[in-house]
Amino acid sequence: MSGARGRPRTRCLTIGSSDSGGGAGIQGDLKAFARAGVHGTSAVVGVTAQNTRGVTATASVATDMVGHQIEAVLEDIGTDGVKIGTTWSAELVWLLVDRLVWLDDVPVVLDPVMVSAAGSALGGDEDAVTAVREGLLPLTWVATPNLAEARRLTGLGEGTDPRKLAEAIVELGARAALVTDAFPTGAGDVLFDGERHHEITGPRRASGCDHGAGCAHSALLTAFLAQGMPLTRAARTAHAAVSLAIERGAADIGSGRHPVELHPVEPDREGPPW
Numbered sequence: 001m002s003g004a005r006g007r008p009r010t011r012c013l014t015i016g017s018s019d020s021g022g023g024a025g026i027q028g029d030l031k032a033f034a035r036a037g038v039h040g041t042s043a044v045v046g047v048t049a050q051n052t053r054g055v056t057a058t059a060s061v062a063t064d065m066v067g068h069q070i071e072a073v074l075e076d077i078g079t080d081g082v083k084i085g086t087t088w089s090a091e092l093v094w095l096l097v098d099r100l101v102w103l104d105d106v107p108v109v110l111d112p113v114m115v116s117a118a119g120s121a122l123g124g125d126e127d128a129v130t131a132v133r134e135g136l137l138p139l140t141w142v143a144t145p146n147l148a149e150a151r152r153l154t155g156l157g158e159g160t161d162p163r164k165l166a167e168a169i170v171e172l173g174a175r176a177a178l179v180t181d182a183f184p185t186g187a188g189d190v191l192f193d194g195e196r197h198h199e200i201t202g203p204r205r206a207s208g209c210d211h212g213a214g215c216a217h218s219a220l221l222t223a224f225l226a227q228g229m230p231l232t233r234a235a236r237t238a239h240a241a242v243s244l245a246i247e248r249g250a251a252d253i254g255s256g257r258h259p260v261e262l263h264p265v266e267p268d269r270e271g272p273p274w
């Protein structure tokens with residue numbers, strides 16, 4: 001299969017849950033993959049009844065069905081990148097570990113979703129968090145928690161410097177950690193690449209359109225890494241794209257936290273446009 005310019009098309013798999021409102025979760029990820037020009041595939045691990053005001057019901061998909069979806073995608077289509085979102089149970093997490101440990105040199109981005117932008121709980125119980133810590137982080141190329149998720153993963157307290165949170169996640173086994181929305185003023189992220197810290201800053205947007213911001217960010221990051229972009233440039237470009245997606249979001253959709261809407265953004269430095 002070839003892309004528009006005759007090169008093989010980049011493929012990315014998202015493992016996460018459905019958002020019936022179409023702004024976040026699997027739906028948001030597939031839109032972000034399409035925006036970045038990669039072929040998106042999915043393994044649905046759960047379903048949420050959700051709109052821009054919150055989540056009203058959730059159901060998980062049987063673990064063996066998750067395994068079947070991943071196998072169906074990998075044995076035929078293959079993948080150049082994997083993004084993981086909602087991880088509802090320890091059983092699901094260990095299934096993912098079992099399947100993903102065989103992937104050779106494929107970037108794995110873990111966005112440990114625990115709370116939606118509107119404040120609804122989407123995370124698993126303590127056993128699931130322990131399994132993420134012990135099983136998934138060691139397979140992860142980049143973890144992209146927000147501050148609250150980083151604290152829950154590391155057990156470190158309120159007020160811990162985001163740089164320390166990122167370092168602690170790398171100590172737990174991830175190759176790199178990107179703590180999102182890490183600054184009390186302005187907006188931006190803190191990236192620890194295992195050796196150095198990088199600050200990714202930009203203006204704070206107040207459009208009210210941030211539903212799906214975290215999902216779009218980690219999905220774009222996955223797509224850029226899968227396309228071979230270096231980590232710091234991928235992180236800066238993903239932040240810039242999502243910042244603009246909040247600023248120019250879908251303000252006409254829903255009456256709560258409106259969805260983000262992705263627009264083309266120039267990569268951080270010289271290189272092929274995405």
Ligand SMILES: Nc1ncnc2c1ncn2[C@@H]1O[C@H](COP(=O)(O)OP(=O)(O)O)[C@@H](O)[C@H]1O
Nearest residue numbers: 146180181187188204205213214217239242243
């Ligand atoms: N109000 C905002 N203005 C600009 N960028 C933002 C804003 N809120 C979040 N971002 C950016 O959106 C991306 C996703 O972050 P975040 O919203 O923390 O994810 P999550 O949905 O997982 O909490 C990050 O790059 C972050 O810096």
Ligand SMILES: Cc1ncc(COP(=O)(O)O)c(N)n1
Nearest residue numbers: 024025116117212213214215
């Ligand atoms: C099914 C699902 N997965 C993830 C999120 C996180 O959304 P956000 O990107 O706004 O943090 C969500 N609201 N619903």
